[in-house]
Amino acid sequence: MPAAAPGFVSGFVSILGRPNAGKSTLLNALVGAKIAIVADKPQTTRTSIQGVLTLPEAQIVFVDTPGIHRADSAINRRMMDTVRAALDERDLLLYVADGSGGVTKRDRDAVSVLRHTDTPAILVVNKIDCLKQKQDLLPLLDQFRKLHPFADHIPISALTGEGLETLRAAILKRLPAGPAYFPADHITDQPERFLASELIREKILHLTHEEVPHSVAVIVEKWEETGNLIKIFATIRVERPGQKAIVIGAGGSVLKRVGTEARLEMERFFGHKIYLDLHVKVQPGWREKPMFLDALDWRTMAGSDDV
Ligand SMILES: Nc1nc2c(ncn2[C@@H]2O[C@H](COP(=O)(O)OP(=O)(O)O)[C@@H](O)[C@H]2O)c(=O)[nH]1
Ligand SMILES: [Mg+2]
Incomplete structure (x- = not known):
């Protein structure tokens, strides 16, 4: 492993959540390049996709995952294996929720995957551009926070970029001192x-x-x-x-x-x-x-x- 420069932080951050929450849109927005495809269809993302953000003071390796869903076919089981693998040995998790709807049983089931890990998770409430009033978020935040002891909660719009600076700062604050794992021009692991x-x-x-x-x-x-x-x-x-x-x-x-x-x-x-x-x-x-x-x-x- 290369030696870390003084003050440099780095880490692996998984992006999890239900299908369609906006995980891939968020990955692309955080990395600043379109490396994960996006569609208004559930299960657009089938494998884990790595996106690397290199800053003067940090390197963050994000891992986008398939949505948390029922594993009822061979491909769906593979996708859920990918989700579970993304919980282990990470420095931080981003749990992305769709802020434009309510909290359903499916949300409760999906959040429960976080029980299988001790890794701290930030609740990222996405699509706030769809809200008529920002106060509408408060009950939703409350409900999610009762489901899991999230380390932080940040409302964003991956589409408009609102809240992304706050999110980036919250991530950086939680990363350990560490080296750049990849060259600065490396943005994804996919061929x-x-x-x-x-x-x-x-x-x-x-x-x-x-x-x-x-x-x-x-x-x-x-x-x-x-x-x-x-x-x-x-x-x-x-x-x-x-x-x-x-x-x-x-x-x-x-x-x-x-x-x-x-x-x-x-x-x-x-x-x-x-x-x-x-x-x-x-x-x-x-x-x-x-x-x-x-x-x-x-x-x-x-x-x-x-x-
Ligand atoms: N209005 C709005 N739509 C969004 C936002 N983020 C993602 N979407 C849309 O939600 C749909 C699912 O996005 P995607 O990133 O593929 O979700 P994923 O399944 O969680 O990876 C797409 O149609 C996106 O354009 C957002 O912040 N605001
Ligand atoms: Mg996706």
């Missing part, structure tokens, strides 16, 4: 192939509804770099022929929009011209197949070309 497949998946989530979002997996089959051009060949896997028709759209209109929007965002992100080739393939029951789930998770993604 480019995974980022590309996630951007494609995000565009599909934005353009489809009902059961389609849960049934979509994206695999980058081939990645070729020549000069300033990156050629990306990807397949979109769905579970049923009807879903394939939806993802393609009338006359190919949906797939075309997915391709254009993903390509433009990849060009901005990677700083290269992108050629994007997309195909849709039906692969029944992929959500229950451990081998395929391995191939989707970039941490175990040995050779996605073999799937």
